[in-house]
Amino acid sequence: MSLFNPNASKDKNAVSPTHEAPASATRERQLSLPVDIYEGADELLLLADLPGVEPQGLTVSFEAPELRIEGRRGAGDAAGVYSRTFRVSEQIDPNGISAELTAGVLKLRLAKAAHTKPRKIEVRAG
Amino acid sequence: MLNRFSDFNDWPSFGFADFSRARAPSTQLRRELDRLFGDWERPATPGASALNFDDDGTNFVLRADVPGLTENDLQISVAGNTVTLRGERKVEVPEGHSVHRRERSAVRFAKSFELPARVDADKVTATLKHGVLTLTLPRAAEVQPRQISVKAA
Numbered sequence: 001m002s003l004f005n006p007n008a009s010k011d012k013n014a015v016s017p018t019h020e021a022p023a024s025a026t027r028e029r030q031l032s033l034p035v036d037i038y039e040g041a042d043e044l045l046l047l048a049d050l051p052g053v054e055p056q057g058l059t060v061s062f063e064a065p066e067l068r069i070e071g072r073r074g075a076g077d078a079a080g081v082y083s084r085t086f087r088v089s090e091q092i093d094p095n096g097i098s099a100e101l102t103a104g105v106l107k108l109r110l111a112k113a114a115h116t117k118p119r120k121i122e123v124r125a126g
Numbered sequence: 127m128l129n130r131f132s133d134f135n136d137w138p139s140f141g142f143a144d145f146s147r148a149r150a151p152s153t154q155l156r157r158e159l160d161r162l163f164g165d166w167e168r169p170a171t172p173g174a175s176a177l178n179f180d181d182d183g184t185n186f187v188l189r190a191d192v193p194g195l196t197e198n199d200l201q202i203s204v205a206g207n208t209v210t211l212r213g214e215r216k217v218e219v220p221e222g223h224s225v226h227r228r229e230r231s232a233v234r235f236a237k238s239f240e241l242p243a244r245v246d247a248d249k250v251t252a253t254l255k256h257g258v259l260t261l262t263l264p265r266a267a268e269v270q271p272r273q274i275s276v277k278a279a
Contacts, residue, residue, distance in 0.1 A: 034141025104257015
């Protein structure tokens with residue numbers, strides 16, 4: 001499931017299924033990809049620095065429990081690949097994932113599956 | 127002493143400031159980090175150079191990674207053959223959220239670079255795209271390479 005790259009299938013370079021050999025198996029330069037991960041009541045929020053990556057060069061995929069981020073940075077001295085794979089143990093609603101790329105920073109929101117959200121149990125008088 | 131462009135590593139790290147510790151955390155911290163997100167791939171080149179310099183004869187071109195910074199977070203000044211970049215990125219925990227992993231650094235920098243020749247400060251352009259700042263600095267007219275034609279005697 002490709003969330004961020006609707007044209008992925010047309011671009012033979014843009015898709016790297018999670019079980020394929022990682023990009024490091026090729027000669028492409030691996031770029032540093034630092035992330036912050038925050039948890040709110042209803043979501044996990046992941047921020048990742050991918051300077052130089054355009055939206056069409058970014059692929060975010062989630063196939064429970066694997067979350068994979070892969071970004072390709074263009075030609076020239078700065079060219080390379082950002083990639084990381086995470087195992088997400090929290091139950092995620094696969095339809096509740098949104099991704100936004102601004103100023104070279106990916107903001108990924110993963111909505112928790114409904115049954116894992118904290119529930120308030122009403123106490124009724126007997 | 128100003129920095130020469132040959133020193134490409136002299137650019138602030140926007141992440142993995144604490145990389146060596148993050149890679150080998152205590153068992154307890156490790157468990158904490160892995161509670162929600164287990165990470166089994168570490169980037170291969172922490173702190174890779176994010177500064178790039180080109181000289182095409184007419185312009186000096188400087189590219190710097192500044193992920194998360196907007197126009198308002200950057201100040202650029204040019205005087206003679208010195209260019210100075212200032213910027214700041216804050217990293218704040220979103221309201222109502224707890225922290226599970228923090229690798230992106232808050233950054234504040236002021237870096238001056240000495241260019242190989244004087245530039246025309248009025249014609250310097252700066253663009254910011256996808257977290258990369260590109261500065262195009264035309265050489266001052268008097269230092270533009272001149273083509274000397276050889277006449278037959």
